[in-house]
Amino acid sequence: MIFQYVRKTLTTLFFFLSILMTITTAQGAVREYWIAAEKMPWNYAPSGKNLIHEEDGLNVWGQTLVYTKYRYIGYTDGSYKKPIEQPEWMGILGPQLRAVVGDTLKVHFLNKTDHPLSMHPHGVLYDKDNEGADGGKGASILPGKSYTYTWIADENAGPGPSDPSSIVWLYHSHVMSDDETSLGLIGTIVVTRAGSQSSESNPKPQDVDHEFTALFLIFNEENDEESGMKHTINGRIFGNLPGYNTYVGERVRWHLIALGNEQDNHSIHWHGQTVLHHGRRTDVIELMPASMTSADMVPRSAGNWLFHCHVDDHMTAGMSTRWQVKSR
Ligand SMILES: [Cu+2]
Numbered sequence: 001m002i003f004q005y006v007r008k009t010l011t012t013l014f015f016f017l018s019i020l021m022t023i024t025t026a027q028g029a030v031r032e033y034w035i036a037a038e039k040m041p042w043n044y045a046p047s048g049k050n051l052i053h054e055e056d057g058l059n060v061w062g063q064t065l066v067y068t069k070y071r072y073i074g075y076t077d078g079s080y081k082k083p084i085e086q087p088e089w090m091g092i093l094g095p096q097l098r099a100v101v102g103d104t105l106k107v108h109f110l111n112k113t114d115h116p117l118s119m120h121p122h123g124v125l126y127d128k129d130n131e132g133a134d135g136g137k138g139a140s141i142l143p144g145k146s147y148t149y150t151w152i153a154d155e156n157a158g159p160g161p162s163d164p165s166s167i168v169w170l171y172h173s174h175v176m177s178d179d180e181t182s183l184g185l186i187g188t189i190v191v192t193r194a195g196s197q198s199s200e201s202n203p204k205p206q207d208v209d210h211e212f213t214a215l216f217l218i219f220n221e222e223n224d225e226e227s228g229m230k231h232t233i234n235g236r237i238f239g240n241l242p243g244y245n246t247y248v249g250e251r252v253r254w255h256l257i258a259l260g261n262e263q264d265n266h267s268i269h270w271h272g273q274t275v276l277h278h279g280r281r282t283d284v285i286e287l288m289p290a291s292m293t294s295a296d297m298v299p300r301s302a303g304n305w306l307f308h309c310h311v312d313d314h315m316t317a318g319m320s321t322r323w324q325v326k327s328r
Helices: 002-027 312-316
Strands: 030-043 066-075 097-100 104-111 146-152 166-172 186-192 210-220 229-233 245-247 252-258 266-270 275-277 280-282 284-287 292-297 303-309 320-326
Touching: 030 097, 097 104, 166 252, 166 292, 186 210, 186 252, 210 266, 229 303, 252 284, 284 292, 303 312
Parallel strands: 030 104, 097 186, 210 252, 245 320
Antiparallel strands: 030 066, 104 146, 166 186, 210 229, 252 292, 266 284, 266 303, 275 280, 275 292, 303 320
16 A cells, blocks of 8 residues: 555656656756857967968068957856966857757847947848847847847757758857958857767767867958058968867867958868768868858878868968878
8 A cells, every 4th residue: 555655656766757857858057148249359369470372481471470350259157257268279259159959149249349340140040139240139239238149059050961960150250240340250060969969067079089170261451552451261271370289089160150241251271181061071162252151070090180271362361270180
């Protein structure tokens, strides 16, 4: 009798517990970020050298290397005192926001500059006030003001059937739009398929060892003068972007993005290795402005390999860096 009563109570309890767990899982995590827009100097080639072919020098593109840029800077909390450190290979990119399908991103934005600015995301679910463009409350945040954007990584923001376990989306300022990305206000959102995350607190996919992001963009610094056309990968030219470091046999994912104008048609090429891109094997991937795509590789050959845009003029102008594969 007592045994039956205990069993019944336990069964009911487990039933309600499982419903509660389903609801919690369905709601996902709320991931909070603090990002300020800041005006600061940016050096396109901190070494002052052409690190791909040193003897060629930096040509006209080396006449001026430091310009004033606007950037998204991530902070640990709402005091905006302690910036979050980024790996060197991220260059000029803003903080990488991460979510698992089902999660909500709460992005607190503080405009520390002298321009009205915003954060407009691709891919994620938002309402008009959280679009960061075209009229809603978050469309234009005045200097000194802050705004909190709420973006949802729903099923439609996550990897599709032919995608790898995580995919990349752009975010950028969208007040004046056309010349704004050239200011430097660009970052990425990576969304992981539900169930593929490393743990509840770590949304990175468990089936990769490295996820690298590379932005191909020609910054126009001097009203179309060639010396001001900075052909960059993550805001660096002529090999001045270190940190793409891997080992033979690791699982490496490349999130590739582009922005810019009609000259920003890029063909991204790795030396030493092929990638798997939507089921297709290649070592060159085409990007047009605002393209976002992801490709996977397992490095097989040790070396300090070229990683560059294969368009001739872009190569000559320094749209190159290296990625390193060490043997174990
Ligand atoms: Cu190119």
